[in-house]
Amino acid sequence: xxxxxxxxxxxxxxxxxxxxxxxxxxxxxxxxxxxxxxxxxxxxxxxxxxxxxxxxxxxxxxxxxxxxxxxxxxxxxxxxxxxxxxxxxxxxxxxxxxxxxxxxxxxxxxxxxxxxxxxxxxxxxxxxxxxxxxxxxxxxxxxxxxxxxxxxxxxxxxxxxxxxxxxxxxxxxxxxxxxxxxxxxxxxxxxxxxxxxxxxxxxxxxxxxxxxxxxxxxxxxxxxxxxxxxxxxxxxxxxxxxxxxxxxxxxxxxxxxxxxxxxxxxxxxxxxxxxxxxxxxxxxxxxxxxxxxxxxxxxxxxxxxxxxxxxxxxxxxxxxxxxxxxxxxxxxxxxxxxxxxxxxxxxxxxxxxxxxxxxxxxxxxxxxxxxxxxxxxxxxxxxxxxxxxxxxxxxxxxxxxxxxxxxxxxxxxxxxxxxxxxxxxxxxxxxxxxxxxx
Numbered sequence: 426x427x428x429x430x431x432x433x434x435x436x437x438x439x440x441x442x443x444x445x446x447x448x449x450x451x452x453x454x455x456x457x458x459x460x461x462x463x464x465x466x467x468x469x470x471x472x473x474x475x476x477x478x479x480x481x482x483x484x485x486x487x488x489x490x491x492x493x494x495x496x497x498x499x500x501x502x503x504x505x506x507x508x509x510x511x512x513x514x515x516x517x518x519x520x521x522x523x524x525x526x527x528x529x530x531x532x533x534x535x536x537x538x539x540x541x542x543x544x545x546x547x548x549x550x551x552x553x554x555x556x557x558x559x560x561x562x563x564x565x566x567x568x569x570x571x572x573x574x575x576x577x578x579x580x581x582x583x584x585x586x587x588x589x590x591x592x593x594x595x596x597x598x599x600x601x602x603x604x605x606x607x608x609x610x611x612x613x614x615x616x617x618x619x620x621x622x623x624x625x626x627x628x629x630x631x632x633x634x635x636x637x638x639x640x641x642x643x644x645x646x647x648x649x650x651x652x653x654x655x656x657x658x659x660x661x662x663x664x665x666x667x668x669x670x671x672x673x674x675x676x677x678x679x680x681x682x683x684x685x686x687x688x689x690x691x692x693x694x695x696x697x698x699x700x701x702x703x704x705x706x707x708x709x710x711x712x713x714x715x716x717x718x719x720x721x722x723x724x725x726x727x728x729x730x731x732x733x734x735x736x737x738x739x740x741x742x743x744x745x746x747x748x749x750x751x752x753x754x755x756x757x758x759x760x761x762x763x764x765x766x767x768x769x770x771x772x773x774x775x776x777x778x779x780x781x782x783x784x785x786x787x788x789x790x791x792x793x794x795x796x797x798x799x800x801x802x803x804x805x806x807x808x809x810x811x812x813x814x815x816x817x818x819x820x821x822x823x824x825x826x827x828x829x830x831x832x833x834x835x836x837x838x839x840x841x842x843x844x845x846x847x848x849x850x851x852x853x854x855x856x857x858x859x860x861x862x863x
Contacts, residue, residue, distance in 0.1 A: 467499070468499060468500050468501070468502040468526070469495075469496070469499045469500060469501045469502065469526055469527065469767075469768065469771050470502045470504070470525035470526045470527070471484065471501065471502065471503050471504070471525060471526065471527045471528065472504050472505070472506065472514070472515075472518075472524075472525045472527070472528035472529060473503060473504070473505050473528075473529050474505060474506060474507065474508040474511055474529050474755060475505045475506060475507050475508070476507070476508050476693070477508075477529075477754075477755060479583075479584070479713075479716060479783065479787055479789050480583045480584075480757060481503050481505075482786070482787065483583075483779060483782050483783045483786065483787065483789070484501055484503075484775070484779075485501065485503075486782055486786060487774065487775065487778055487779065487782055488500075488501045490782075491774060491777075491778040491782070492771060492774035492775065492778065494770070494774075495767070495770040495771040495773075495774050496771075498767050498770065499526075499767040499768065499770075499771060504525070508529075508532065508755070511529060511531065511532060512531050512532050512533075512536055512829070515528065515531055515536065515540070516536075519540060519543070519545050522762075524540075524545055524760045524762075524763075525760065525763075526759060526760055526763045526764075526768055527757060527758070527759050527760075527768075528757070528758060528759075528760070529755050529756070529757055530579070530580045530755065530756040530757065530758045531829075532755075532829070532832070533824065533827065533828070533829040533832045534573045534574055534825070535827075535828055535829050535832075536829055537574065537579050537580065537756065537758060538574055538575055538577075538579065540758075541574070541577065541579045544761055545760060545761060545762075546579055546758050546759070546760065546761055547758070547759045547760065547761045547764045548577065548578070548579075548761075549578045549579065549580070549581060549758070549759065550577070550578035552759075552764060552769070552772065553578075553772065553776060556769050556772060556773045556776075557773075558772070558773050558776035558777060559776075560794075561776040561777055561780075561793055561794050561796075562578075562581075562582060562776070562792055562793060562794070563582070563585060563792045563793070563794060565585070565751070565792075565813065565816065565819065566582035566585045566753060566791075566792025566793075567582075567792070568819070569582075569585070569751050569752065569753055569792075569819060569821075570582060570753055570756070570792075572821065573752075573753070573756075573821070573825060579756070579758055580753060580756025580757055580758045581756065581757050581758065581759075581772075581775075581792075582753040582754075582756070582791055582792020582793065583753075583754060583756075583757050583779065583783070583791055583792075583793075584713055584752075584753060584754030584755075584789065584790070584791055584792070585712075585751070585752075585753055585754070585790055585791055585792035585813070586711035586712045586713050586751060586752050586753070586754055586790070587711065587712050587749040587750065587751050587809065587812060587813055587816065587819070588638065588709070588710065588711040588712070588736075588749065588750040588751070588752070588822070589709070589710075589733055589734055589735045589736055589749065589750075590707050590708070590709050590710075590733070590734050590735075590736065591700065591707065591708045591709075591710055591714060591718070591731055591732070591733055591805075592604070592706060592707045592708075592731070592732050592733075592734060593700070593703060593705075593706050593707070593726060593730055593731065593732075594729075594730045594731065594732045595726065595730045596618070596623060596703070596706045597614075597706065597732075600617060600618065600621055600623070602614045602617060602618070604732070604734050605734070605737050606737055606738060606746070607737050607738045607739070607740055608643065608646070608674065608737050608738070608739050608740070609740060610737065611737045612677075612678070615678065615681070615683045615707075616681070618706050619681070619682060619683060623705075623706050624683075624684075624685045624699070624704060624705040624706065625678075625683040625684075625705070625706055625707055626678065626683050626684050626685075626705060626706075626707050626708070626709070627684070627685070627691075627696045627697075627699035627700045627704070627705035627707070627708050628684050628688060628691065628696055628708070628709065628843075629688075629691050629692055629693045629695070629696040630684070630688035630689040630690070630691050630839065630840030630843065630844070631689065631690060631691055631692045631693070631840070632692070632693050632836065633835070633836030633837055633838075633839035633840060634822070634823075634824070634836050634839070635696065635709055635710070636675065636688075636839040636840065636842065636843055637822075637823040637824065637835050637836060637839045638709055638750065638822055638823060639675045639678070639709060640671050640672055640675050640823050641653060641671075641750065641820075641821075641822050641823035642709075642736035642750065643670075643671040643674050643675065643736075643739060644668065644671045644823075645736075645744045645748060645750070645820050646736060646737070646738055646739040646742045646744040646745075646746070647667065647670070647671065647739040647741075647742040647743070647744065648667055648668075648742070648743055648744070649742070649743035649744050650744060650748050650818060650820045652668075652744075653821065653823065653825070653826055654826065656668075656826070656860070657826040657827075662857050663853040663854075663856055663857040663860070664850070664853050664854055664857050668853060669849050669850055669853050672842060672849035672850075672852050672853050673849040675842065675843060676842050676843055676845070676848075676849045676852075678843065679842070679843025679844055679845065680843075680845055684843055685699070685705065688840060688843055688844065689840030689841070689844055696708065697710075697714065697717055697723070698723070701717060701718070701723050701724045701725060701726060702725050702726065703725065703726045709736075711750075711752065711754075712790055712809045712813070713754060713789065713790075715788045715789070715790065715805065715806050715809060716787045716788045716789050718731050718788075718803065718805060718806075719787075719788035719803060719806065728803035728804070728805060729803065729804065731803075731805045732805060732808075733805055733808055733809055733812075735747065735749060736750070745818075747816070747817065747818070748818050748819065748820050749812065749816050749819055749820070750819070750820050750821065750822050751816075751819035751820070751821070752821070752822060752825075753792055759772070775793075776793060777796060778796070779791060779793045780792075780793030780794050780795040780796065781795045781796055781797040781799055784799045785797075785799045788801075788806055790806075790809070790810060790813065823835065824836065827856075827859075827860060828859065828860060830859045831856055831859035831860045833859075834855055834856055834858075834859040835856045835859075838852055838855060838856075839852075
């Protein structure tokens, strides 16, 4: 789950809105009537989030180039809303039968699945197969989408990301710190940096998910790749000791001051800037940050000084550091009722050209195949692309299988966890309660 390239995908899959009550309203409003969207095919209308300009920029480029014929027949028309307002906007439009032709999917997969079940979202595997372009999607991206959306391809992978820790190579080198391979080594490195006056981590407590991603990272390394599936299946609870231990490990980082001051008020752009300006040594983030790293105006430490490491191992844990969290960013989907031949022409062109365009112009990795040779902007981009290609098993993130309500509860309380206002036990309890419908 952005902006200018500066916030290039600031709230990926953040799931910031939509209460349980709103979901009830959505179920009623969307009913099982099908139909999808009242939006005519006159325009290739696209509802995006204000924070993410990457997709909009690439589509605009295509509309003037490779997809000009499709755009002449059905002009691209972009509308944006703040990501925190996206779910509410989608619920309103769905209830009015007025969803646009293409739109950013809900912050939590649960919302998109509800829209799909009610006939509002197109079956994209069938649509792209009928168009003869389904093979333009990377298999790994398709696998991730299906893991998120109940075995269905309900969104297109305009982004395909793996996640890990970006680090300042110069700061590490100047302080004699080796790349940590274990959680213990990571904490030790953070302590050494802090002692030398260097803020170890930058993170957006305002967004919340950059902190909860650390919890899931610890869980996947300690309990294995099925740790959160077990919670979703009711075989385990977040309040179980092994799960609370993960929350406590992350809370301890905050207790020791490793996120700096006022993490709860730090927004996405600020956290990115802290790292790219050298004010923090490490940043847990997805590969969408490569666009920011490649932007010389944003990245004053220089792309050559940025390295990428996997989330470290937990000693004695069942997980492996080559199991990378992955996502398809803030997925983009298409309305079922407005998917006509003109839309099909647009989608076919996107499938064949988007991957190359986004990588060439913005350094953005998507789940579409790259059909023309593109030279990587820097070494860290090559490293990440190679990692994606060789990755054999991916995992999801903390809230991936949560309800919309639990996603909101988790992310809005994450800052309290690391600031000490909410105990690890309490944090996991309130998220579990939200999952259980309490």
